[in-house]
Every structure is written in C-alpha cells, then in structure tokens.
Amino acid sequence: MKKTIINICVFTAVLFLVTDVSAASSRKKYFSRPQIGLWYGPVTPILDTGEHVESDLGGGAFFRYNLPYDPLKLGIDSSYQYYDSKGVDRLRLIPVYFNLLYLLPIDLPIRMQLKAGAGMCQVYMEPDETKQWDPMFMAGTEISFPAGKMANIALRIDYLCIYEEYLDGATKNGHVINAGVSLYFNLNL
Amino acid sequence: MKYNNLIFLILIFFSCIGCGDTPVFTELSGNRLKVVIKGTFETEDVSHFTAMNGQDPNVSPVEDTNSVDDVTSGSHDVLPETFMLDIAEIRLDGKKFANYRTVIEASLAGGNTKASEPEPFFNGDGVILRNDDPGDGTYNTVQLYIRKMVFDNAMIYQSTGSTLTYEKPAEVIFHENDVNGFDFNQLQVNSYWDSLRLEASDTLRIFPLEVPIIGSLVYDKQNEETVLEIRLVIKNFVKKYEYDYYDEGVFKVSHYYALSDWLRDVRAGENDIGRNIHAVARTYVPGKTGIISDTSPGIGYVIAIPSGDSITDYTISATGSALRTANVCDLPQGPSYPGEYIEAILDYYLKYEKYKFDFNAKIASCPNFETGTPNYTDEWNSYEAEVDNFKIAPYAIYSDGTGNYIFNNVAQGSYDIYWASVPAYGELFIDGAFTSLGTVTNLLAGETKAPL
Numbered sequence: 001m002k003k004t005i006i007n008i009c010v011f012t013a014v015l016f017l018v019t020d021v022s023a024a025s026s027r028k029k030y031f032s033r034p035q036i037g038l039w040y041g042p043v044t045p046i047l048d049t050g051e052h053v054e055s056d057l058g059g060g061a062f063f064r065y066n067l068p069y070d071p072l073k074l075g076i077d078s079s080y081q082y083y084d085s086k087g088v089d090r091l092r093l094i095p096v097y098f099n100l101l102y103l104l105p106i107d108l109p110i111r112m113q114l115k116a117g118a119g120m121c122q123v124y125m126e127p128d129e130t131k132q133w134d135p136m137f138m139a140g141t142e143i144s145f146p147a148g149k150m151a152n153i154a155l156r157i158d159y160l161c162i163y164e165e166y167l168d169g170a171t172k173n174g175h176v177i178n179a180g181v182s183l184y185f186n187l188n189l
Numbered sequence: 190m191k192y193n194n195l196i197f198l199i200l201i202f203f204s205c206i207g208c209g210d211t212p213v214f215t216e217l218s219g220n221r222l223k224v225v226i227k228g229t230f231e232t233e234d235v236s237h238f239t240a241m242n243g244q245d246p247n248v249s250p251v252e253d254t255n256s257v258d259d260v261t262s263g264s265h266d267v268l269p270e271t272f273m274l275d276i277a278e279i280r281l282d283g284k285k286f287a288n289y290r291t292v293i294e295a296s297l298a299g300g301n302t303k304a305s306e307p308e309p310f311f312n313g314d315g316v317i318l319r320n321d322d323p324g325d326g327t328y329n330t331v332q333l334y335i336r337k338m339v340f341d342n343a344m345i346y347q348s349t350g351s352t353l354t355y356e357k358p359a360e361v362i363f364h365e366n367d368v369n370g371f372d373f374n375q376l377q378v379n380s381y382w383d384s385l386r387l388e389a390s391d392t393l394r395i396f397p398l399e400v401p402i403i404g405s406l407v408y409d410k411q412n413e414e415t416v417l418e419i420r421l422v423i424k425n426f427v428k429k430y431e432y433d434y435y436d437e438g439v440f441k442v443s444h445y446y447a448l449s450d451w452l453r454d455v456r457a458g459e460n461d462i463g464r465n466i467h468a469v470a471r472t473y474v475p476g477k478t479g480i481i482s483d484t485s486p487g488i489g490y491v492i493a494i495p496s497g498d499s500i501t502d503y504t505i506s507a508t509g510s511a512l513r514t515a516n517v518c519d520l521p522q523g524p525s526y527p528g529e530y531i532e533a534i535l536d537y538y539l540k541y542e543k544y545k546f547d548f549n550a551k552i553a554s555c556p557n558f559e560t561g562t563p564n565y566t567d568e569w570n571s572y573e574a575e576v577d578n579f580k581i582a583p584y585a586i587y588s589d590g591t592g593n594y595i596f597n598n599v600a601q602g603s604y605d606i607y608w609a610s611v612p613a614y615g616e617l618f619i620d621g622a623f624t625s626l627g628t629v630t631n632l633l634a635g636e637t638k639a640p641l
Contacts, residue, residue: 048214048218049214049217051218052217052218053217085321087287087288087289087319087320087321088285088286088287088288088321089217089321091213091217120208123209123213125213125216125217127284127285127286127321127322127323127324128216128322128323128324128325128410129324130209130211130213130216130324131209132208132209132210132211132213133208133209134208134209134213135208162214164212164213164214164215167209167210167211167212168210168212169212169215170212170214170215171212171215172212172214172215172217172218173214174213174214
C-alpha cells in the first residue's frame with residue numbers, strides 16, 4: 001500500500017514537471033476574471049436526511065466576482081435539487097447562497113479552490129406541501145482545469161447544511177452533498 | 190460598482206423572504222399519524238360474534254347453502270385457520286401518503302378473551318400501517334389498496350365422470366410464497382348483467398376499498414399524534430363458497446372461505462362476492478378524547494354513532510338474501526363459454542338450455558324495463574339503495590350484561606348510543622335491532638359521560 005502511494009506521488013510530480021508551467025501564469029490571469037457557469041451532477045442526502053430521501057441528479061448556476069485581495073472571490077450560487085424516497089416523501093431544495101472562494105497558492109495548471117458560504121434555501125416537502133425558506137451554510141472545494149482564455153472545466157464538491165434546529169420542536173438539520181462537473185467562463189468585464 | 194448594487198439587491202431579497210417556522214427535516218424523520226388496522230367489529234376488543242371455530246364447515250351457517258350446490262358435503266373440507274391480507278398502499282381522499290406494503294398473516298385460532306387471542310389484528314390492539322404523514326387538512330375517506338385476501342384450507346374437487354371427487358388443496362401465491370388457500374380478493378367485484386345480451390360490467394370493490402372515516406380526519410401537525418383506526422369485520426364473519434371453473438376441459442369446484450354474504454347474497458353458480466367487506470374508520474387525538482361509560486342493558490353490542498346519524502344507516506331492512514329474493518327482476522345469469530374442450534362445450538349447451546328455461550320462468554314476474562310495475566330499473570335501484578349505503582358503527586363494544594360498558598378514546602363530539610343483541614353467525618343488524626340508550630352531548634377531552 002505504502003509503495004503504491006509513493007509511486008502515485010512520484011508519477012504526479014513527474015506529470016507536473018513535464019507540464020508547460022510557463023503557460024500557467026498567463027492562464028492564471030484569465031482565471032482571475034469574473035466568472036459565470038453551470039454545474040450538473042449527483043446530489044446526495046447524508047446523515048439523518050439520507051435515511052429518508054435518496055440521491056438524485058441536480059444542477060445549478062453560479063457567478064463569481066473578484067475582491068480586492070486577489071486569491072479571494074465572492075460567489076453567488078443557486079441550484080435545483082429534487083429528492084425522491086421509497087415512500088411518498090419528496091424533498092425539493094433550491095439553495096441560494098453567497099460564498100467566498102480562496103484560490104490555493106499552488107502554481108500549477110490546475111486551480112484548487114476552497115469555498116465557504118451562507119444563504120437561504122427554499123425547502124419544499126411533499127406530501128405535506130410545506131414550502132419555506134431556511135438559513136443554510138456550506139463548505140466545499142473545487143478543482144478547475146482552465147481550457148483556454150475563456151472556459152474552465154471543474155470538478156466540485158460541496159456540503160450544504162440547511163439549518164433548522166433553532167425552530168421550535170426541531171431536532172434535525174438537513175444535510176446534503178452536491179458533487180458535479182461544471183463549465184464556466186471567464187468574463188472580460 | 191454596478192455589481193455592488195446587484196449584491197446589495199440580493200441582500201435585500203434575503204432579508205425580505207423571511208424564514209419558515211416548520212421543522213421540515215424533523216417532520217421528515219418523524220411520524221405523527223398512527224394508522225392502525227383491526228379485523229374485528231369491536232373497536233378495542235376481541236371478537237364476540239358467535240365463534241367460527243367448533244362449527245361444521247359442511248353445514249349452515251359456515252357453509253353458504255345457497256352458494257354451495259355442486260359438492261354439498263366436502264369430504265376434505267375443514268375450517269380455515271389463517272387469514273392473510275396483503276395491502277399495497279393507503280391513500281386519504283385519493284392523496285398518497287403511505288405506499289408501503291403491509292402483509293398480515295393472522296391465526297384464526299384465538300378465543301374471545303384478550304388472554305386467549307394473541308393476534309394483534311384480532312385482539313383490539315391492531316396492526317400498525319407505516320405511513321409518511323399526510324399534509325394538514327380534512328379527510329373523509331381512506332382507501333385501502335388490497336392486493337390479496339386469503340383464507341387457507343380451500344379444497345379443489347374435480348369431475349371424474351358422474352361425480353366430483355377431492356383432488357387437492359387450492360394453492361395461491363401470497364407474499365411471494367405458495368400457500369394453501371384461495372385469494373378471494375379477485376372476486377370482490379359486483380357484476381351487472383344484461384341477461385338478454387349475455388353481457389356484464391363489473392364494479393371493482395377492493396382496489397381500492399373505500400372506507401368512510403366517520404367524523405372525518407382533521408389532521409393538524411400541531412398535534413403530537415393522531416390515530417386513524419381502520420376496522421374490517423373479518424373474525425367470525427366467514428362463510429364457505431363454491432367457485433366453479435374448467436381446467437383444461439375438466440370441470441372443477443373450489444371450496445373456499447371468504448367473508449359472509451349477509452349483505453349481498455351470493456348464489457349458486459355466481460363467482461362475484463363484492464361489497465361484503467364491512468369497513469369503517471375513526472380518528473382521535475390521544476389526550477384529546479373522552480370516555481363514554483354506563484351500565485349495559487344486557488348481553489349484546491353497544492354502539493356509538495355521531496349524534497344525528499340515522500340508525501337505519503347502520504342496518505338494512507332485511508337480510509341480503511331476503512332482499513334479493515324480494516327483487517323480482519333478479520334474472521338468472523347465463524353460463525360462460527368454457528373453451529375448446531368438447532365435453533365442456535356440451536356441458537355449456539346443457540347449462541344454456543337450463544338458463545333459457547329459468548329465464549323464461551322468471552321474466553314473467555318482471556315484465557317491464559323502465560315503466561310499469563314492477564319494472565327492472567326500479568327493482569334494482571331499490572335493491573342497490575338498500576345494500577349499498579350500509580355502514581358499521583365507528584364505536585362498537587361487547588357488553589356481557591354484568592357490568593359497565595366503556596368506550597375509551599372517544600373523539601370529542603356528541604354521540605347517540607344504541608344497544609343490540611348479538612347477531613346470528615355471519616350476520617349483522619337489520620332494522621329494529623338497535624334500542625336507543627340515549628345521547629352523549631358535547632363530550633369534551635378528559636370527560637367521562639353516560640348517555641342521557
């Protein structure tokens with residue numbers, strides 16, 4: 001096992017060394033622009049929530065804008081997530097949140113970002129037909145592959161906590177993981 | 190700068206939408222509606238109908254003598270021992286809230302005391318049906334989607350020349366297993382025959398079984414728990430019938446057990462037994478119930494019905510058999526064509542000749558279709574009006590005449606209280622059976638009242 005890990009590390013290091021790192025700095029400039037994009041992928045309820053509804057596919061859109069401190073961006077993100085169950089319960093989530101994205105200072109052709117944020121989530125439950133907005137928090141990470149001046153392709157994974165425990169009678173929060181492939185564009189603004 | 194304005198607008202949006210007050214994820218994992226199903230006429234007790242066990246399966250009242258005519262003394266007939274029920278789904282006023290399959294296999298061996306009846310389905314405790322809670326609202330009916338209803342110990346007799354001899358026990362697939370028994374669910378239809386054109390249409394009575402909720406279910410999440418109790422009259426309400434069919438040209442008869450045809454009489458040669466399941470539902474919120482208690486007037490049943498309901502909704506004017514006999518336009522049904530086997534086809538033509546003879550004998554007493562007296566339309570309409578509106582009481586308890594009767598967990602409201610002696614085996618109540626014991630007015634939570 002240990003040998004395998006060492007082999008993977010060596011292979012990865014060689015891969016980075018032979019990559020055209022000279023192009024990285026120019027790509028970094030493009031990546032620093034405002035960005036807009038879409039994502040699509042599996043949405044998975046976890047912990048208590050995962051005991052009652054099942055995974056499905058979801059998708060969303062986002063917009064990111066630069067902040068004075070270069071590695072940081074401010075993003076707004078929204079998505080549509082619909083969860084089925086073995087019974088008749090259905091859950092629809094439409095989170096709308098701000099997040100701060102921090103670009104890790106690793107000078108590589110790929111971009112790794114950490115993100116954390118908060119916002120509101122519209123929760124709709126069937127068959128009760130309850131629809132309301134709840135506060136929510138999120139944390140996640142993203143690996144982006146710049147594809148030219150304009151486009152980026154990324155793999156993203158986010159954890160969303162829909163916070164309800166402050167309500168009378170509430171004992172549980174909502175927990176979901178969003179993973180997905182995203183395509184987004186650098187805007188020349 | 191314009192993006193700062195956009196962010197400012199979004200922040201205003203967040204501040205305006207406000208947060209909800211329903212703990213959705215807690216509701217998702219919890220269950221406030223408790224659905225209970227029972228197989229007795231009694232609300233919270235074991236069955237005190239005349240016991241089926243100990244009776245002879247080959248004689249009345251267990252054998253339905255006007256249905257069983259081909260094998261009148263089944264050499265291998267024994268009483269059923271197990272009742273099997275397979276429920277696919279439950280809905281409230283057509284709205285989905287519980288699509289969990291529930292399979293119940295209940296022994297019929299228990300006695301008429303709580304100590305001697307171990308089956309929850311029959312001892313007043315009931316079997317809980319899993320559900321996902323409906324939305325807040327008022328519901329008037331609950332629909333049971335029943336896949337199968339089986340009593341075991343059904344026997345097949347086959348034609349061997351001039352006699353019918355025992356062949357084997359009937360088998361059916363129940364809960365993905367072969368079991369001995371007969372699924373009478375498939376026969377829970379009512380047919381409407383056009384005897385002249387030899388056509389019929391069916392009304393399916395079981396998928397779903399429409400159960401009225403007496404007093405309605407007012408479901409509100411503010412209540413910690415709400416109980417919906419569904420009762421089917423099963424225990425000690427069983428009769429033996431005969432199902433005729435051809436199997437590869439061989440005439441066969443299956444003796445099977447199903448629910449009593451006291452309401453809609455089943456006669457020889459008929460396969461449909463629909464609208465003979467008596468079901469009712471009631472609802473209450475634990476902690477918001479009262480008690481009705483008084484001294485029993487004698488051995489029998491005490492029932493409580495919503496005040497103002499006509500007691501005749503809970504009775505019929507005569508037994509179903511008498512009602513059907515009184516219908517002079519109850520014309521005979523034609524035989525069904527048996528298929529490709531020559532002996533069966535010859536049998537069919539013989540039966541068809543008999544059908545014509547019976548029809549000609551009967552049609553003389555029903556000469557009109559829509560006008561004139563008697564006429565076909567009025568005769569059937571009055572029959573349907575009598576049997577189709579029959580219901581059973583939401584609260585029923587056995588009173589042995591030596592002490593008090595007591596209804597626990599009675600929803601708030603006003604009730605008329607009636608008493609009747611125990612009906613004969615396989616029967617319920619006809620007009621005049623109930624004696625009024627008075628009315629309980631405005632029963633409130635925590636109160637104990639006697640009828641006045």
